[in-house]
Amino acid sequence: MKQMIITGNNKLSGTINIGGAKNSVVALIPATILASGISKITNVPHISDCEALIDILKVLNCTAEFKDDTLTVDTTKLTNKLIDDYHSSRLRASYYFMGALLGREKYVEIYIPGGCNIGSRPIDIHLDGFKALGANITHEGNKYILSADKLIGTDIYLRIQSVGATINIMLASVLAEGTTVIHNAAKEAEIINIADFLNNMGAEISGAGTDEITIKGVEKLKAATIKVLPDRIEAGTYIILGALCGDKLCINDIIPKHLEALTNKLKEMGSDITINKDNIIISKVNNLKPINIKTLTYPGFPTDIGQPMSVLLTQCKGTSLFEETIWESRMGHVPSLNKMGANIKVNGMNAIIKGPTKLKGCEVIATDLRGGAALVLAGLTAEGTTTITDVEHILRGYEDIENKLTNVGAKIELKEI
Secondary structure: OEEEEEEOOOOEEEEEEOOEOHHHHHHHHHHHHHOOOEEEEEOOOOOHHHHHHHHHHHHOOOEEEEEOOEEEEEOOOOOOOOEOHHHHOOOHHHHHHHHHHHHHHOEEEEEOOOOOOOOOOOOHHHHHHHHHOOOEEEEEOOEEEEEOOOOEOOEEEOOOOOHHHHHHHHHHHOOOEOEEEEEOOOOOHHHHHHHHHHHHOOOEEEOEOEOEEEEEOOOOOOOOEEEOOEOHHHHHHHHHHHHHHEEEEEEEOOOHHHHHHHHHHHHHHOOEEEEOOOEEEEEOOOOOOOOEEEEOOOOOEOHHHHHHHHHHHOOOOEEEEEEOOOOOOOOOOHHHHHHOOOEEEEEOOEEEEEEOOOOEOOEEEOOOHHHHHHHHHHHHHOEOEEEEEOOHHHHOOOOOHHHHHHOOOOEEEEEEO
């Protein structure tokens, strides 16, 4: 187990380079098994979720070599085996092996996937999509068994714009007979990245990035190469950090368009922000205006940035309303923020945040990935020392966070306990 020790209230300046997107790479890695051969994924972040997915590849008798930021996967000797509880429960994205194995092998045995405890995360939308394609699904305790003689393309209507279900149905349908159309599809940039990889492999996908995606099934896919797009959630977290304690802090290697929901809110607050072609420069200012935030599916304000943003709202002059609409348990970080001196009242999925409040360092617990990131920002803003335990949650999604922050002036240490 690791803990993070932060000495806060330091100005941060310099450059933070953003790595590849977690929410993209966790689907790209399972997608490699759709073709037999050697595929390469570049700009891969060094995060524990990638390690967990590589371990699943090894369970399936694939080989994977991770050097610098390039992951090379050889699926030539793939063997369709049970993905056991230990491997599937390490992360939510293990469910992408459902779609990929169903697409290639027409048979999957996998235990219920894991992930952060941020609310009810049923996969029935995924399963309904697989059923529509012709799959049979049974349960044996916590194990799913998916099978099909063949998959047939069809029209699939998602009741909500689920990123995971959209990607999983894409993975399952690229080798199906006929055409599949996903209606009310999620529009996140990561989905375009996945579709580009599949098209590089020989798939015929159009409409990715819109709410209607068309997949014309093909008989076979070939190994291919893809670059992971920049992580807009990592970038957004550090941009918020710059608004909290930056002195011309530069967030580099980004796609500004993917961050407009956040940067528009920062402008509304009165932040000192300069947006360039592939970077954003941001500095702390006093007397930030309070605002209201409502998380929405893309291109709305991202749920994954909501918890870090709540820290910035504690420093605004007045009352802000934060409304979460995606996950009902996104407020797990609030007791820790209040322990540090914040004034936040939670009512269900809403939070009323009054500021500005001075934050003081203390011992806190990371309850989930983005809530843990919020505590890092709070610790860097607070007076004194903050000790965060259960930081494994944070390391699932933030590459080399200790060194990236140390290099811009933060006093932060990761320690085994």
